[in-house]
Amino acid sequence: MTARALIIGAPRSGSGKTSVTIGLLRAFARRGVKVRGIKTGPDYIDPGFHEAATHRPGLNLDSWAMAPDLLRHLARGQAEDAELLLIESAMGLFDGIVSEENRSGAASDLARLFRLPVLLVLDVSGQSQTAGVIAYGFAHYDPTVKIAACVLNRAGSERHKKLCGDAIQAAGIPVVGTILRDPSLVLPERHLGLVQASEHPEMDAHIERLADAMEASLDLDAIYAAAKPFNIPSGSTEKSLRPPGQRIALAQDAAFTFLYPHLMREWRSAGAEVVPFSPLADEAPAVGCDVCWLPGGYPELHAGRLAAAENFKTGLARFAETKPVHGECGGYMVLGETLEDADGVTHAMTGLLSHRTSFAKRKMNLGYRQAEIAENSPLGRKGDTIRGHEFHYASVVSPGTDQPFATIADGGGKPIGPTGGRRDLVSGAFFHAIARG
Structure with a gap:
């Protein structure tokens, strides 16, 4: 079976890409289409929504963190036993960092690498004929990225829909439907501006509403036809993160949720066994495991x-x-001596590392990171370079006395300095690992 594939992009975040993608995933699944989702960029939230919509595992593909061969390998794996892949862009379609060719992190990199067309979602609220100018710009900005069609989102009326649609079609770009403004279709936000699919008490009902809206508003046949057969060469796992051990004790509950789907998949494919446990249920890692x-x-x-x-x-x-223990971001916070919550209350953590963290004074830390590992660890050998990112609001209020886990640089290679901590067999950092550099 050869899957068809389509990238769903937009001019910016907040255009409604996620709602459109989730709704389309469920709408096609209702039709009996074997459909799967992919999210571009370092986003481990939206693959959970994709899985909730399709009941099939989601995936992240990040063109900055993952080498092209690894992207091919992971994408082919997601396409197995699928008829349709919908690849949701992060931020704007062309938004990434200045980097080597097709390694910017933008979804447009994947459009070029896989030679896939784009379904452009345009939030037309607050404009009319100008939507045609925006669509025209997208269609002509990069001849290697083909805009197959447009979806108009948040139109205010039938007249508004006609003004925008006529302008876009006059620019030579098909419009495959218009979604009228409906506040009930907006996904909720919560702590850190994020809500995970598993935390939404009525997620399936919300997905059903999104699918109803897509079926009523969009031409699903035209969207399916716009997708292109996904014929890409086999990739390689050379740059994937190796399993940190043969039997991995993995903390997994409401406090420990952020693990990239591709890591779990690749670890298991390499023969590792993942043994979940819940710290919130006062469970300890299984003694038969060889890494936590x-x-x-x-x-x-x-x-x-x-x-x-x-x-x-x-x-x-x-x-x-x-045995080795490693913590990423929230896991790193728990490995420290104390954690101050948003109310200013300080709680004793495990004390396996000596740093102290606080969430009381929030400051966003966000961006791609290149980490050079200081000593052998579950993430890699001394001197290995790992690509990943940081996204956290917590801060280290006392660095402690441990040796740094790694030296990091930003996505462009600008040095940032030492990060994290390591003591004996324990290590951790705010850094989320994605792939080997």
């Missing part, structure tokens, strides 16, 4: 329960006496 991984998440929302989880803390300390 604490992913990112929302420990600041559950700091009191984590502080009281004595079995978890003592079990983790016992595990760390003989």
